[in-house]
Amino acid sequence: MTTPDHPSPASPPPVSAAKDRIYRSPLGLAGGVLLLLVVLWLGFDALVKGHGRTPWLALAGMILIVPLVIAFTLRPAVFAGEDRLRVRNPFRVVTLPWGEVAALRSGYSNEVVAKTGTKYQLWAIPVSLRARKKAARRQQRAAADAARGVTPGGGSSALGPGGSGLGGFGLGGFGLRVPDTGPTRADTDKAMDELRELLERQGETEPAQGEVTVRWAYEVAAPAVAGAVLLAILLAVG
Template identity: 80%
Template sequence: MTTPDHPSPASQPPAPAANDRVYRSPLALAGGTLLLLVVLWLGFDALFKGHGRTPWLALAGMILIVPLVLAFTLRPAVFAGEDRLRVRNPFRVITLPWGEVAGLRSGYSNEVLAKSGAKYQLWAVPVSLRARKKAVRRQQRAAADAARGTARGGPDGTLAPSGLGFGGFSVRGPDTGPARAETDQIMADLGEMLERRGQAESAQGEITVRWAYEVAAPAVAGAVLLAILLAVG
């Protein structure tokens, strides 16, 4: 019997469908691309212009660092389909049919909870405490503006007498920013999909976990090569 952390070799997660919702971190994509360019620029410069052991050290360093940069910045993604949630983390790909998802949790990180008791972090949907605090302040300002507008008799508080501005009227429009942080909105969207599809017959099945050896193997090889070069002096 296949367990969540030890799937059978023949069990392969299905590829994401074309109509799946894809969630990724724009900040991680931008930062990872910039870091990758810097690493490759410095690495190839040392590889072709270095002397002695420098080219070999540069090669080993790139073999180690490039897969890790890709794993933690460009690789993470969440694919939400009608039947399953596919979580691509740095070193694992977890496929969870909606019927096996117990819930979603947001704290200092965003996680999906399986009915088996396992929990998996959503690397592609990081929590931004700063964005969350800004959303809370925005909600508080909107509530305060609405309360002042009601007290002054205005329907939305945009042009009710306030004692400020031209002719005693406030000219500041209503706050049209998002009511919650972007990642919190993503978790709310995933929660709605879970509620809608959790009992669907096509959304039942087993959880599969596949390790990303294509990422881990080059990094381990680079680390071993770098250790050997440093050891031999």
């Protein structure tokens, strides 16, 4: 029993939930910004300097194109929390509790598979076959260097050609090979590995259970449809 002379200790503050990990495509973001600048520049130029139907066509074109550019470049993102995976694709948002995720697959595209068998593509984590091949070559080269006793700094534990002796013909004629310090795994594959770790760790926990929800992005689709309709009417009227 607590008394006024011996007050109970203060309860610890509640632990805040961990922030979601956010995955986005840097190339997609850069490309989207560039496309938007070009579209807006051409569109506003036509609005200001155009004659006749040109300003109206430019306006309809911008209403159609701008939402589509945003949808396919700036909008895609994957939010990975402790309890669920939220996938924001161009025209819909899919929320999957970890308990409802059956697998995360990587092939020619990255996708999440729900336990119902439904597949959802991860637009924000595109597969780069070129980056994957480069990473695989670095991994093979690192394994071959380790088998030959080459040190990580690019030297070798043996003298002779390719080593640090007089018979080598490498960097500067001293037998030193330029080290390849690039990643041995593609960035998108690393992101998928992190998601798989979260799935393995959180999939069976009680807070990670629930139902899969899908919400369509009407805020993106509606302006694009309006722009398409307006453009079709202008072209039909002539």
